[in-house]
Amino acid sequence: MPFARPTLSQLLTQIEQDIASGLQGSDPLLRFANLNITGTALANLVNLHYGYLDWISKQSVPITSEDEYLEGWAALKNVFRKAATQATGTVSFPGTNGVDLPSGTLITRSDRVELTTTSDAVVAGSVVTAPAIVNADPTGLTGAFGNCSAGVVMNLGTSISGIQSSGTAATAFTGGADIETDDSLMTRMLQAYQNQPQGGALQDYIEWALAISGVTRAWVNPSGFGPGTVVVYTMFDSAEAAHGGFPQGTNGVATGETRGIPTAAGDQLAVANGIYANQPVTALVWSYAPTQNVINFTINGISGASAATKAAINAAIDSVFLQYGSPVPAQSGSVALSLIESEIAAISGTQGFVITSPTTNIANVLGQLPVRGTVSYT
Structure with a gap:
């Protein structure tokens, strides 16, 4: 039988009753009486103790643990929190043939994110291309901010004679990731236990x-x-x-x-x-990498839906695709259209909607992931 933790009100009532029975003739219910104030303070302290015990009990089992206690339980199965990683790629700058771009050169992206070249490179064909890494977040918590597409504007942190100060990302910067969240670590840990x-x-x-x-x-x-x-x-x-x-x-x-x-x-x-x-x-x-299988939707009956409602519908479709979409159909089947309909039906302001396209369950295709395309309202 689970333990029923008493509420603060129940603790206060119990303490008032104990004071009244232990001190005959006292009235601990008087608002400004010393006994009332003492009883209230005691009830709050006891409630904090119960809260602390609740927290301890959650850290004592893997499935409800948090932070460093979650990391400890996960480590027992050789599962460790993924650290933040920094994005890497290459940058290019126009220049004079033969001029050296040294390793360790500071580069500033157009959004003021700083990078550092990781090896020497020499201008050839009037262009120098060098590998670079996004400078780490000092807190060690983030890294996804460093990812960017090829062609993003890059600038030299300090001028170098013979190399233009403005260049671009020659390739996409990839691999940047934030430190793993508790939810993600919990999922991987439970998979390891199971x-x-x-x-x-x-x-x-x-x-x-x-x-x-x-x-x-x-x-x-x-x-x-x-x-x-x-x-x-x-x-x-x-x-x-x-x-x-x-x-x-x-x-x-x-x-x-x-x-x-x-x-x-x-x-x-x-x-x-x-x-x-x-x-x-x-x-x-x-x-x-899976490729996109773009699925367009047509929804009838709620053409006057607000922008907030439409945004919620988009999020609902994305959520279903995130959970049930798979590039390996042999292991997952298809994405049931009824799942999308039930998610939309739970959104306020969607009463009377009908999905007229697609009309059948959405098949998972080998090597592809279903993603939301356009959502039209009629």
Whole structure:
């Protein structure tokens, strides 16, 4: 039988009754009586003690633990909080042939985010291209702010003779991720408790992928490219939010793979390299980014819906796709249209709506993720 924690009002009543019975003739109910004030203070202290005991009880089991206690429970299953990581990419500047751009040069992005070049580069063909990394957040909490698309304006932090001060990101900056949240760590920890490692089972690949900074969802297609191959699809919903959560890079295999297969790049390479150290030696693992399967909607009956209601409908559709969309249909089936309808029906101001397109459940397609396209109201 669960313990029923007394409320503050119940504690106050109990203490007043104890004072009245222990001191005959006293009246602890008088508002400004010393006994009333003492009883109220005591009830508040006891209530705090109950609250502390509640908090202790939550930290005593994995499923309700928080912060460092959650990290402790997760560590028992070799699951650790993913640290913030910094985005990397390349920058380019016009210049005079032969001029050196030193390693450690400070670069400032157009939004004032600072980067540092990581190796020397020399101007050739009137352009210098150098690898760079976004400077770390001193608190160690964020990193996704460093991701950006190719072509973003970059400026030299200090002038260098023979190199123009204004340039661009030659490639997209990827790999930046914030420190893992408690909810994400909790999910991975519970998966580890519920699924014992089996030396390369499907669930093992999912756990290995989810342990990589920035990865929020993962799916596995065994024998995706024939016997002995494993295709791992991943999403970076927070780190690549500017791209809809889709990884930015090139599909392929890990750097250490020696079987003549194209090496991945960007986010896909981070996943491939992260899995490579754990995978069975006979497996050929491909790291893949899903492609978008854009689904347009037509909704009848609520053409006068407010902007807030329409925004809530968009969020409802996105939520269903986030939970049930999968690039491996053999393991997930389709996204039931009724799930989207029930989410929309729960939104105030949507009474009488009818989804006229699509008219059937939304099939998950191999290698693709369903995403919301346009939502039209008639």
